[in-house]
Amino acid sequence: MEKIAIITGASRGIGREIAKTLAREKIKVIANYYNSEKQAIELQKELKQENIEIDIIKADVSKREDVKKLVKFAIEKYGKIDILVNNAGISEYKLFSDETDEDWNRVINTNLYSAFAMCQEVIPNMIYNKSGCIINISSIWGLVGASLEVIYSVSKAGMDGLTKALAKELGPSNIRVNSIAPGAIDTDMNKDMTQEEWKELKEEIPMERIGLPEDIAKCVKWLIEDSYTTGQVISINGGWVIT
Ligand code: NAD
Numbered sequence: 001m002e003k004i005a006i007i008t009g010a011s012r013g014i015g016r017e018i019a020k021t022l023a024r025e026k027i028k029v030i031a032n033y034y035n036s037e038k039q040a041i042e043l044q045k046e047l048k049q050e051n052i053e054i055d056i057i058k059a060d061v062s063k064r065e066d067v068k069k070l071v072k073f074a075i076e077k078y079g080k081i082d083i084l085v086n087n088a089g090i091s092e093y094k095l096f097s098d099e100t101d102e103d104w105n106r107v108i109n110t111n112l113y114s115a116f117a118m119c120q121e122v123i124p125n126m127i128y129n130k131s132g133c134i135i136n137i138s139s140i141w142g143l144v145g146a147s148l149e150v151i152y153s154v155s156k157a158g159m160d161g162l163t164k165a166l167a168k169e170l171g172p173s174n175i176r177v178n179s180i181a182p183g184a185i186d187t188d189m190n191k192d193m194t195q196e197e198w199k200e201l202k203e204e205i206p207m208e209r210i211g212l213p214e215d216i217a218k219c220v221k222w223l224i225e226d227s228y229t230t231g232q233v234i235s236i237n238g239g240w241v242i243t
Pocket of ligand 1: 009033
């Protein structure tokens with residue numbers, strides 16, 4: 001039977017590219033979206049033209065009840081979940097002293113709690129099947145910290161902690177857990193950057209270009225095909241950050 005994958009935040013950017021890449025590999029994709037319904041429908045139509053069917057499911061993954069609904073849909077329709085990609089995320093750019101409890105809750109719940117809740121809901125099925133692949137999309141800022149993005153950095157470092165600890169707990173159940181920590185990727189998340197800022201950024205990157213969603217999707221595909229890599233944080237950043 002074909003593999004079943006849930007990808008959170010899949011209507012645009014990195015998540016959308018992951019959804020397309022996996023769907024073209026004959027993996028059955030359940031693409032989660034929250035606000036961007038129009039883009040999710042466009043994605044579904046685009047793949048339909050290639051004779052590929054995907055499911056698009058609206059859910060706010062920062063809320064347990066929505067996470068439960070999303071996972072319930074997958075189990076009821078397909079009976080199993082083989083792959084979970086925790087991709088949904090938001091950024092926040094603020095001086096630390098201006099951050100509020102609301103900012104903390106919004107960013108942590110969207111980026112980190114969502115991964116915690118998604119993992120808790122899918123893992124029983126993966127343990128039952130003695131098979132699973134979980135990929136958390138974190139960030140280089142979780143590795144090295146970003147000025148003016150403290151909460152975001154905390155959330156992404158938390159994801160990497162989740163990855164490492166869960167990998168140890170779930171290895172005996174044949175479930176692999178890894179993080180992909182992207183550098184600067186050309187998506188809507190960076191739409192406020194000016195041309196000048198992009199140019200300066202490119203000059204700091206040894207590979208002399210900004211990353212593309214495809215660079216991340218290729219690594220997701222590889223991690224799914226692999227059978228021995230677990231507990232790792234793979235940073236795809238053109239050499240911008242080397243730890
Ligand atoms: P993006 O803003 O285009 O995509 C983020 C997606 O998450 C959107 O589809 C959005 O609707 C979804 N989302 C946000 N809150 C949600 C919620 N509560 N429930 C469900 N979905 C929700 O940005 P992107 O660049 O494609 O980001 C994807 C992931 O990659 C994020 O986790 C981000 O932190 C990470 N990342 C991006 C970059 C970059 O430079 N673009 C770098 C490092 C890490």
